[in-house]
Amino acid sequence: xxxxxxxxxxxISSLALATGDLSSRASTEKWGDNIQWLRLLQYDKNTFGGYxxxxxxxxxxxxxxxKTNPALELQATISALLDPEKKIKSKxxxxxxxxxxxxxARKLWLEKISGQKLPSVxxxxxERFIEILQPQSLTxxxxxxxxxxxxxxxxxTFLRINKSASxxxxxxxxxxxxxxxxxxxxVSDNPFIYSFLGVSGLMPGTFDINPYYYKVxxxxxxxxxxxxxxxxxFTPEEVQLIVANIWELISAEFNYHYFKENCSYRIxxxxxxxxxxxxxxxxxxxxxxxxxxxxxxxxxKDLVKNIHYRPSIRATFDTRYKKLGPAEQERIRQFARTESxxxxxAGLETQQKRDTLDAAMDYLDFRxxxxxxxKQGAYLFKKDILLARAELGGASEPLTxxxxxxxxPHDAQGSRRWGLGYREWNSDRFYLLDTKLSLHDLLDPKKGxxxxxxxxxxxxxxxxxxxxxxxxxxxATVYEVISLAPVxxxxxxxxxRLKVSVERGYENGCTTLCRWTELSGGSGxxxxxxxxxxxxxxxxxxxxxxxxxxxxxxxxxxxxxxSARWNRDWFALFAESYYRYDYKGFEHEYRQNTLxxxxxxxxxxxxxxxxxxxxxxxxxxxxxxxxx
Amino acid sequence: xxxxxVALAVLGSAVSVQAASGLKGNGVYGVAGCGLGSLxxxxxxxxxxxIAATLNGTGVQTFGITSGTSNxxxxxxxxxxxxxFIESNSVALENDIARGQGxxxxxxxxxxxxxxxxxxxxxxxxxxxxAPGVNSSEKIVTLxxxxxx
Numbered sequence: 001x002x003x004x005x006x007x008x009x010x011x012i013s014s015l016a017l018a019t020g021d022l023s024s025r026a027s028t029e030k031w032g033d034n035i036q037w038l039r040l041l042q043y044d045k046n047t048f049g050g051y052x053x054x055x056x057x058x059x060x061x062x063x064x065x066x067k068t069n070p071a072l073e074l075q076a077t078i079s080a081l082l083d084p085e086k087k088i089k090s091k092x093x094x095x096x097x098x099x100x101x102x103x104x105a106r107k108l109w110l111e112k113i114s115g116q117k118l119p120s121v122x123x124x125x126x127e128r129f130i131e132i133l134q135p136q137s138l139t140x141x142x143x144x145x146x147x148x149x150x151x152x153x154x155x156x157t158f159l160r161i162n163k164s165a166s167x168x169x170x171x172x173x174x175x176x177x178x179x180x181x182x183x184x185x186x187v188s189d190n191p192f193i194y195s196f197l198g199v200s201g202l203m204p205g206t207f208d209i210n211p212y213y214y215k216v217x218x219x220x221x222x223x224x225x226x227x228x229x230x231x232x233x234f235t236p237e238e239v240q241l242i243v244a245n246i247w248e249l250i251s252a253e254f255n256y257h258y259f260k261e262n263c264s265y266r267i268x269x270x271x272x273x274x275x276x277x278x279x280x281x282x283x284x285x286x287x288x289x290x291x292x293x294x295x296x297x298x299x300x301k302d303l304v305k306n307i308h309y310r311p312s313i314r315a316t317f318d319t320r321y322k323k324l325g326p327a328e329q330e331r332i333r334q335f336a337r338t339e340s341x342x343x344x345x346a347g348l349e350t351q352q353k354r355d356t357l358d359a360a361m362d363y364l365d366f367r368x369x370x371x372x373x374x375k376q377g378a379y380l381f382k383k384d385i386l387l388a389r390a391e392l393g394g395a396s397e398p399l400t401x402x403x404x405x406x407x408x409p410h411d412a413q414g415s416r417r418w419g420l421g422y423r424e425w426n427s428d429r430f431y432l433l434d435t436k437l438s439l440h441d442l443l444d445p446k447k448g449x450x451x452x453x454x455x456x457x458x459x460x461x462x463x464x465x466x467x468x469x470x471x472x473x474x475x476a477t478v479y480e481v482i483s484l485a486p487v488x489x490x491x492x493x494x495x496x497r498l499k500v501s502v503e504r505g506y507e508n509g510c511t512t513l514c515r516w517t518e519l520s521g522g523s524g525x526x527x528x529x530x531x532x533x534x535x536x537x538x539x540x541x542x543x544x545x546x547x548x549x550x551x552x553x554x555x556x557x558x559x560x561x562x563s564a565r566w567n568r569d570w571f572a573l574f575a576e577s578y579y580r581y582d583y584k585g586f587e588h589e590y591r592q593n594t595l596x597x598x599x600x601x602x603x604x605x606x607x608x609x610x611x612x613x614x615x616x617x618x619x620x621x622x623x624x625x626x627x628x
Numbered sequence: 629x630x631x632x633x634v635a636l637a638v639l640g641s642a643v644s645v646q647a648a649s650g651l652k653g654n655g656v657y658g659v660a661g662c663g664l665g666s667l668x669x670x671x672x673x674x675x676x677x678x679i680a681a682t683l684n685g686t687g688v689q690t691f692g693i694t695s696g697t698s699n700x701x702x703x704x705x706x707x708x709x710x711x712x713f714i715e716s717n718s719v720a721l722e723n724d725i726a727r728g729q730g731x732x733x734x735x736x737x738x739x740x741x742x743x744x745x746x747x748x749x750x751x752x753x754x755x756x757x758x759a760p761g762v763n764s765s766e767k768i769v770t771l772x773x774x775x776x777x
Contacts, residue, residue, distance in 0.1 A: 166738050175717070175735040213717055213735075221720060354727075361723050372719055383758070386726040390754030395728035395747060 022078050022114055031113055032071030039273035040105050040245055042254075042266075043070055054261065055252040056204070059091050062099065077106050084121045091251050101126050102251075105244035105273075126247060133178055134163040135243045136236070140267070140304075141179065142228040142294050142409050143219045144312075145450040147483045153455055154439060155290040155409070156219075157264045158182075159271075160212055160229065161243060175213040180246055182207050182266035184256035205256030207249050207266070220312050222369045227310040228408055230294065233303055238274040245273055260284075264293040271297075278303075289438060291409040291448065298410035307410070309403035313369075317362035317490070319401045320355070328356045333489045335360055336367075341384050350392060357389040358396050363490060412448020413603045414628040415439045421608075421623030423463065426506045432474075432623060434461035442482060442565055443572045443598035443608065444627075451567075452484040452526070452534060472513075476502045484536060484565070486528035495524040495536055507614040508555060509586030514548030522561070532568040537561075540578060550586045557582030557590065570600040591615060604628060710739055714765035722758060725750045736768075742775035749774065 031037060041060075043051040052068050055061070062080050066073035080086050080099035087096045100107050101123030111118055139160040147153055158181035165172050185204045219225045234242070249270075256262065265288045268280040280296055298304050311319070321332060328348065335344050344360060345353040364372065364382045371377035421432040437458035440449040459477040464470070482497040497520075504515045522540035529535070541558040549555065563576035573596070580590040596610035606625040612618070714721060717732050724730030728751040737746055749771055750757065757767045 168738060168741065169743075171734075171738070173735045173738050175731065176738070211713075211716075213713070213732075217717060217720065358727060361726070365719065365723070386722060386758070387755060389726040390728075390751050393728070393748075393751060395751075396730075398729060 022082070022110075022116065023075050025114065026074055026078060027071070032074045034113065035276045036109055036113075036273060037074060038070055039269065039276070040109060040248075041066075041070065041073065042249075042269055042273075054254050055249075056255065057091055057251065057253045059088065060248075060252040062088070062103075077103065078110065081107055081110060081118050084119050091253075095125065097123065097125070103248050105241055105248050108241050108244055129247060130243070133161050133243060135161050135239050136164045137162045138232045138234055138239055138242065138271075139177075140230040140232055140294065140297055141215070142230070142290060143215070144226040144228070144407070144409070145453070145455075146219075146223050146225050147450065147453055147455075147481065153481070156181075157267060157290040157293060158215070159267050161239075161246075175211070175216060177212040178209055179212045179215045180207060180209050180267070182254075182256075182263050203256045205254045205261075205266070206252075207246060209246070209250065216310065220310060221365065222373060224312040224314045224366050224369070226312045226315060226404070226407065228294070228410075229308040229310060230297060230304045230410070231306040231308070232271070232297070233305045234271075234274065242270055242274045245270060260288055262288055262290075264288050264290045268293055268296070289415045291412055292415055294409045295412065304410075307408065309401070309408075311401035313362060313366040315401050315404070316399065317359060317366055319399060320359040320362055321490075324355055324359060325352070328352055328359075331356055332359050332363065336363060336490050339381065341381075341388070344385075345388070350394070354389065354392055354394060354396055357385055357392070360385050361389070367490070406447055407449075407451065409448050413445060417625050417627045419461075419608075419623045419625045421621055423619065423621035425619040425621075426617050428465060429467065430463040430465050430474075432461060432463050432621065434459065434475075434623070436460075442484075442567065442574050443596055444606070445570065445572070445600045446567055452486060452528070454480065454482040456480040472504065473502075473515075474504045478502075484526040484528075484534045486526050486534060488528075495526040495538075497522045497524075497538075497540075505614070506617045507590075508544065508546070509550040510546075510548055511550065514546055516544045516546030516549065518542065518544045524561075532566055534563075534565045534567075536563045536565075538563065538578075540580070542580060544585075552585055555582050555585030557585065557588075559590075572598040572600075587615065589615075710736075710769060711765045713739060714768060718764070725754055725757070727751075737775075740769070740772040740775060742772055746772065746775055 026032065038051065041053050042055060043053045046052055050068060051070050053061075053066075055067070061067055061073055061076075063069065063072045063076035066076065077099065080088070081103075084098045084100065086099065088099055088102045089096050090102075098121045100118065100121040104123070104126055107118055139162055141158050141160050143156040143158075145153060145155050158179050160174075161178045161180060162172070162174075163177050182205060185206055216227070219227055254261065254266070265281060265284065268284075272278045272280050278300065280293075280300075284293070284296070321329060324332065331344055331348075335341075345356050348356060361382065364378050364385070368378035372379045372382060415438045417436045419432065419434040419436075421434075423430040423432055436456065439455040439457065441454045441456055456477050457479055459475070459480075460473065461475040463472055463474045465472075478500040480497075480499040480501065482495075484495045485491065485493040487493070499518065499520045501518050502515060503518055504513055506513060508514070508516060520540065520542040522538045524536045524538035526534050526536040538561040539558065540561050542556070544555045545553055547553055557580045559578065559580035561576055561578035563574065565575075566573045575595045576593070578590075578592045578594075580592075582588050582590060592612065592614045594610070594612045596608065599607045601607065604627045606627070608623045608625055609621070610623075611620045713736060717736075720730070720732040721736065724733035725747075728747050733747055733750070734744070737743060740746070750768065753767075753771060756762065757764050757771075
């Protein structure tokens with residue numbers, strides 16, 4: 001008993017010694033300023049000195065001033081880690097665990113920097129977490145652009161935690177891996193509230209973790225988006241630290257900022273925390289585009305080991321279709337028109353039957369994702385195909401879908417740009433300066449971007465007129481999307497466009513230059529030839545308002561348009577002719593012809609020439625564009 | 629001003645945000661077993677969010693739940709997890725079974741401890757597994773007992 005007491009007091013005093021030792025070392029050696037400590041807690045440098053962590057949940061900090069004081073937080077962390085009896089209550093009050101179980105990354109880091117082992121504590125939940133994840137390596141995943149959902153128009157990125165190979169057969173099963181994402185918690189379905197909260201950063205954001213198969217089913221299959229997977233070169237210790245940090249951050253809460261501190265930013269911050277020599281977030285622009293972050297990672301020395309492509313259901317179908325013989329292809333095209341099974345495979349050889357039924361399944365999956373997932377409508381019809389295929393027996397040959405390297409996001413040009421140029425307009429001369437915050441237009445080189453779409457957000461064009469020394473804002477495009485959805489045997493979808501802008505011009509019944517606000521849109525049909533020529537027929541509608549218009553302050557009208565676009569490698573051309581009849585406004589007829597050509601010199605430089613004629617007002621301009 | 633508000637709304641909805649899943653378990657398949665939930669439609673389909681994955685809420689809770697308070701047991705792939713894999717991957721898995729091959733099917737085999745011979749078994753039993761009113765995952769798990777033997 002005495003012995004026990006002695007041992008007990010010895011332990012206590014050695015612990016006390018350790019506490020004193022560690023905390024004094026922490027302050028003399030300034031561990032609180034250590035970059036890895038700052039990054040593990042996601043501290044940001046304040047403009048006027050000091051640090052603030054964006055984590056909002058008070059339980060994330062052990063010291064009352066921890067949010068703004070890394071050194072005090074470190075001291076509180078040291079004493080909590082040395083005292084396993086001290087319990088920390090989780091956010092929902094469900095769990096009451098030692099600091100070592102709540103903050104395993106802090107513990108790992110402290111052990112590393114001090115060279116000292118900290119008391120080991122059983123952590124049932126955290127150990128279970130590691131047991132389920134079996135973390136071996138990491139992959140950064142980019143989910144490609146999805147114009148049909150405005151929330152995904154810029155793509156999305158997340159991290160995949162890769163398991164070790166299966167003990168059974170030594171194979172890797174990626175579907176059993178886990179994906180870690182950072183996302184906004186949706187608090188409202190109302191787009192106005194949603195937008196306001198998102199832009200102002202008032203929406204909460206949290207880390208989430210799901211089996212990778214959810215992501216594959218959602219992106220590849222349901223939304224038909226390609227996934228690009230970048231295997232990262234992290235050591236086992238770094239992976240361990242990242243996973244531990246994820247565990248800590250899962251229970252923290254942040255404010256989600258659409259433009260900067262979004263899905264991609266927080267994931268990069270995680271990677272930086274594990275390897276202090278990495279600088280991933282420092283040079284990021286004020287808006288973080290998911291695709292740009294892929295480029296940032298790719299440019300790091302020896303960080304990306306391998307790139308894999310995981311095809312969308314549409315790409316899978318296309319490959320299956322191309323492998324068919326001409327007779328079977330005709331069957332599939334007919335099937336897409338009639339959706340009748342009876343003529344699909346009758347009279348074909350067994351192998352041809354298999355291939356044709358396989359293609360028909362994928363066709364229905366990409367054409368009717370919602371009905372099929374909900375086991376309604378087309379699903380009931382698809383059942384017959386599945387049954388016919390199963391009854392044929394025999395395994396289909398594994399399918400390899402070739403990666404469309406031209407669309408890979410890591411090698412794309414920057415999503416922002418500057419422009420300098422000269423314009424002649426209605427016999428006036430202007431020098432031009434313009435800037436675009438994002439993303440990609442129909443004349444930019446296709447590489448790494450959606451090949452048939454334009455997304456512009458935040459583009460501003462300023463002009464200087466040397467004759468009257470006037471500086472003016474010529475055009476502010478808040479938002480412009482043009483989605484050319486080429487029609488083929490399997491896609492009957494419409495092309496569409498939408499624009500919100502403020503513009504200046506001589507046309508529109510202004511006596512001199514005047515400025516108006518415009519909201520316009522359109523719907524059309526596009527047909528593609530040789531992959532690079534897109535011809536479209538449109539029905540467009542335009543609404544414009546300005547106090548400068550003669551007579552009515554409103555112009556509202558609609559009419560047809562035709563457009564042609566050629567875009568291959570370094571050369572692109574876009575031409576459009578639009579006739580509009582205004583039922584409200586000064587002039588009733590409005591004709592506009594535009595032509596633009598783009599010569600891409602390299603990834604960061606283009607020369608662009610454009611001309612426009614609008615109701616006999618002519619404009620011609622030349623610009624040099626710099627992408628970054 | 630009006631046009632500005634409209635513009636702001638469009639602007640806001642167009643940026644890169646992935647709406648996280650809510651805490652609801654009101655999916656088409658209901659909440660599956662103990663662990664990984666099911667593919668769930670949000671209350672409102674359409675522009676903002678078409679599909680969301682939920683794990684009886686969030687990942688944290690899953691790990692909380694699987695560590696003792698549920699019926700899942702300790703096994704990494706307890707029966708309930710196989711069930712939710714089958715349900716969450718139902719479209720792809722059904723395709724694979726009909727084709728007698730595929731990534732989703734081999735992942736399932738790995739979970740069940742089966743080898744590729746099981747592909748043929750499932751293909752031959754396709755009609756029974758996916759007959760109306762049959763609990764497909766239960767049927768698959770029952771058939772998988774042959775793998776252990």
